[in-house]
Amino acid sequence: MTLGTSPTAVEKYSAAFIQHSAQSVDSPVWLDTLRKRAWSTFSEFGIPVKRRGNELWKYTNLRPLSDKDFEHGVTGSVTHNQIKALGPWDDTWDTVVVVDGIFSADLSNLHGITGLNAGSLGEAITSGSVNVEQQLASLAGREDYTFTALNTAFLDDGAYVAIAANTELAAPVHVVFVTSDSSTSKAIYPRLLVDAGANTSSVIIETHLNLADSSQLSVPVVEVFAADGSTVQHYRIQMENERSFHLGTTRVNQFADATFTSTSFAVGAQIARNDIHTLLDAPGANCTLRGLYMTNGQQQQDQEISTTHAKPHCTSDQFYKGILSGKSHAVFSGKVVVERDAQKSAATQKDLNLLLSRGAEINAKPSLEIYADDVTAAHGATAGHVDRDTLFYLQSRGVDEEAAKAILIRGFAEEILNDFKPAALYEFVERVTDERIPVLLAESDSLGTA
Amino acid sequence: MLEIKNLHASVVDIDDSEILRGIDLTVNKGEVHAIMGPNGSGKSTLVNVLMGRFDYEVTAGDILVNNESILALRPDQRAHLGMFLAFQYPAEIPGVRPWQFLKAALDSKAEANGEEKMSVRTFSKLFDEKVEAVGINPNLVKRSLNEGFSGGEKKRNEMLQLEVLKPTLAVLDETDSGLDVDALRIVAEGVNSMRSPERSFIVVTHYQRLLNYITPDVVHILVNGKIVKAGGAELALEVEKNGYKSYLAAAGANA
Numbered sequence: 001m002t003l004g005t006s007p008t009a010v011e012k013y014s015a016a017f018i019q020h021s022a023q024s025v026d027s028p029v030w031l032d033t034l035r036k037r038a039w040s041t042f043s044e045f046g047i048p049v050k051r052r053g054n055e056l057w058k059y060t061n062l063r064p065l066s067d068k069d070f071e072h073g074v075t076g077s078v079t080h081n082q083i084k085a086l087g088p089w090d091d092t093w094d095t096v097v098v099v100d101g102i103f104s105a106d107l108s109n110l111h112g113i114t115g116l117n118a119g120s121l122g123e124a125i126t127s128g129s130v131n132v133e134q135q136l137a138s139l140a141g142r143e144d145y146t147f148t149a150l151n152t153a154f155l156d157d158g159a160y161v162a163i164a165a166n167t168e169l170a171a172p173v174h175v176v177f178v179t180s181d182s183s184t185s186k187a188i189y190p191r192l193l194v195d196a197g198a199n200t201s202s203v204i205i206e207t208h209l210n211l212a213d214s215s216q217l218s219v220p221v222v223e224v225f226a227a228d229g230s231t232v233q234h235y236r237i238q239m240e241n242e243r244s245f246h247l248g249t250t251r252v253n254q255f256a257d258a259t260f261t262s263t264s265f266a267v268g269a270q271i272a273r274n275d276i277h278t279l280l281d282a283p284g285a286n287c288t289l290r291g292l293y294m295t296n297g298q299q300q301q302d303q304e305i306s307t308t309h310a311k312p313h314c315t316s317d318q319f320y321k322g323i324l325s326g327k328s329h330a331v332f333s334g335k336v337v338v339e340r341d342a343q344k345s346a347a348t349q350k351d352l353n354l355l356l357s358r359g360a361e362i363n364a365k366p367s368l369e370i371y372a373d374d375v376t377a378a379h380g381a382t383a384g385h386v387d388r389d390t391l392f393y394l395q396s397r398g399v400d401e402e403a404a405k406a407i408l409i410r411g412f413a414e415e416i417l418n419d420f421k422p423a424a425l426y427e428f429v430e431r432v433t434d435e436r437i438p439v440l441l442a443e444s445d446s447l448g449t450a
Numbered sequence: 451m452l453e454i455k456n457l458h459a460s461v462v463d464i465d466d467s468e469i470l471r472g473i474d475l476t477v478n479k480g481e482v483h484a485i486m487g488p489n490g491s492g493k494s495t496l497v498n499v500l501m502g503r504f505d506y507e508v509t510a511g512d513i514l515v516n517n518e519s520i521l522a523l524r525p526d527q528r529a530h531l532g533m534f535l536a537f538q539y540p541a542e543i544p545g546v547r548p549w550q551f552l553k554a555a556l557d558s559k560a561e562a563n564g565e566e567k568m569s570v571r572t573f574s575k576l577f578d579e580k581v582e583a584v585g586i587n588p589n590l591v592k593r594s595l596n597e598g599f600s601g602g603e604k605k606r607n608e609m610l611q612l613e614v615l616k617p618t619l620a621v622l623d624e625t626d627s628g629l630d631v632d633a634l635r636i637v638a639e640g641v642n643s644m645r646s647p648e649r650s651f652i653v654v655t656h657y658q659r660l661l662n663y664i665t666p667d668v669v670h671i672l673v674n675g676k677i678v679k680a681g682g683a684e685l686a687l688e689v690e691k692n693g694y695k696s697y698l699a700a701a702g703a704n705a
Contacts, residue, residue, distance in 0.1 A: 388504070393541040396501050397555040397611060398529035398562070407554060411545030411594070 007046025009066040016072035038152035045146035059363040070187035075100040076180030088428035095174040115167030122157035139251035151189040151221040158191030165197035172203035181211040190220035199229040210240035222250040226258035239268035250276040257284035263419040264291030275304035280314035292416035295328035306335040309342035322353040324360035326443035340371040349379035356444035452477040456511035469495040471675035480647040487672035488694040501535040530562040534617030536608040538624040543595040602633035609640035626660035638663030658690035674701040
């Protein structure tokens with residue numbers, strides 16, 4: 001390794017890793033091995049600040065992250081009311097609360113439903129479950145991805161959701177990852193493992209909240225195993241403060257006839273990445289990945305969305321919408337790979353953006369890599385401004401320009417907001433959107449109209 | 451009600467783009483005026499300028515509503531005065547339901563005029579009544595505004611808005627284009643039922659067809675940015691028979 005290409009910022013995490021390892025002597029050997037392997041991956045790549053020639057980080061400047069120091073192993077107190085004030089909540093949901101990466105029994109709200117095992121990932125690990133040992137980090141460890149490695153290097157707790165075969169859950173399971181309030185900057189590593197058994201039906205809501213005003217780092221990793229004939233409806237709510245960093249990874253493995261649907265609502269953080277990959281690993285699997293991102297100020301939002309069709313007769317659909325204002329920047333990098341044996345695949349990909357200011361920037365990069373010959377696929381991306389004809393139409397009926405723009409922005413978002421089916425969740429995303437629109441409009445300029 | 455005095459207008463930021471070249475027109479309370487003219491005569495520009503569209507600039511003359519100039523008013527402020535423009539091609543607005551939009555329009559009008567906002571219940575009742583009266587499929591108005599509507603459905607939706615907003619001066623821009631006879635009749639019925647001594651209409655049209663159903667008090671012929679002739683309803687029939695050729699020749703424009 002030559003000077004100048006040495007991995008960036010590894011030293012900022014190495015003392016914490018050594019200390020964490022020393023404290024985790026009771027961990028099973030397999031976990032210890034996982035962590036060490038992950039640390040070696042992270043120390044090889046570090047925080048990726050080199051952008052030239054690096055497709056994954058070409059449009060994203062991680063210098064603000066690599067320059068910062070984060071404390072490890074510190075945690076603050078969190079109350080029920082703080083969580084309810086900031087995020088979605090419904091008493092009928094089975095709620096697993098994870099504070100600074102550590103499961104909180106006190107804050108969780110579990111109803112003891114038959115067929116559902118929801119709670120601490122740490123307990124699931126120490127229980128000696130074979131499934132946990134086989135599944136954990138098997139999806140998010142398969143690759144040399146620096147942030148999944150960083151999370152895994154510090155892995156010892158988080159949330160675990162296992163749904164026994166043939167169980168149809170009536171209410172959603174809500175996993176809340178909350179960063180506690182503190183003046184110091186912390187690094188936290190939220191982790192979720194979902195094991196959806198055969199012929200199950202479930203709704204999983206994953207929420208990321210930040211109670212602090214200061215800069216925090218969250219590096220979440222979610223792994224989902226959707227067994228034969230299972231249906232998993234996943235929602236992801238990301239709303240950290242605008243000084244924080246969020247580098248999230250979701251890895252999904254779908255077996256025969258499994259249906260995985262995920263809708264993301266990403267509005268927070270200074271730099272946020274939502275990296276999701278679904279592997280359609282058996283015939284009949286289908287996935288729908290959708291999301292809405294809204295940015296203003298200096299925010300950066302990356303959607304790194306990919307699907308691999310490994311087997312025949314699978315379908316995938318990616319559809320994302322962005323609303324950008326101020327000097328914010330968003331990236332949509334959508335990728336669908338159809339492998340040689342994956343005949344009769346169908347894939348669609350779409351990213352639509354509404355730019356409200358001249359300073360806002362979108363890099364949309366939809367791509368299809370198709371190695372099979374019997375495939376239907378379509379992709380596209382657009383970036384536009386508020387349409388003048390439409391604006392005039394609304395104004396001519398008596399609605400002023402600001403209100404008309406707000407109606408148009410809301411209308412643009414509605415298509416994705418409608419995905420959020422649980423009533424309390426819809427109300428939440430609707431409220432956050434309605435509160436956000438005036439902020440976006442305040443940073444828009446006349447060039448946001450065309 | 452409406453006085454247009456020596457109105458000249460151009461496209462904003464484009465030199466030598468004068469389209470309206472001195473229009474004079476007075477519409478009294480309760481009257482229905484038809485403005486007819488060939489393509490490119492300035493019909494669309496006139497209605498857009500009346501409603502205050504930002505792409506046009508008034509270079510001379512004035513527009514008075516109830517004896518006050520409206521030139522400095524924004525489109526929404528003109529709407530609050532009781533003006534309404536039914537569009538030739540109403541915009542499609544995804545994610546916005548007609549109900550929600552009309553309520554917002556009524557609310558802002560009430561707010562601007564210092565009136566009390568209509569309650570949701572009263573509005574719902576009014577909305578449902580008008581949906582039935584205009585003959586719009588009730589399932590349609592639950593969808594996004596104008597999205598996926600046929601040409602006829604869009605025009606009916608414009609009539610629905612006309613009936614709910616109850617303007618005092620309604621301008622219909624080629625509302626008849628692309629309509630079959632049944633839809634045409636619905637538009638005409640909408641206008642006729644709304645005719646009152648307190649409400650004026652300007653019906654802009656290329657063809658005489660719509661005027662079989664709406665009998666105007668005055669017909670104006672607009673050619674090359676000027677009104678070249680005005681007369682009674684019979685003028686529309688004459689145009690239908692002889693076309694615009696003689697007017698174009700007189701105006702020195704290309705036929």
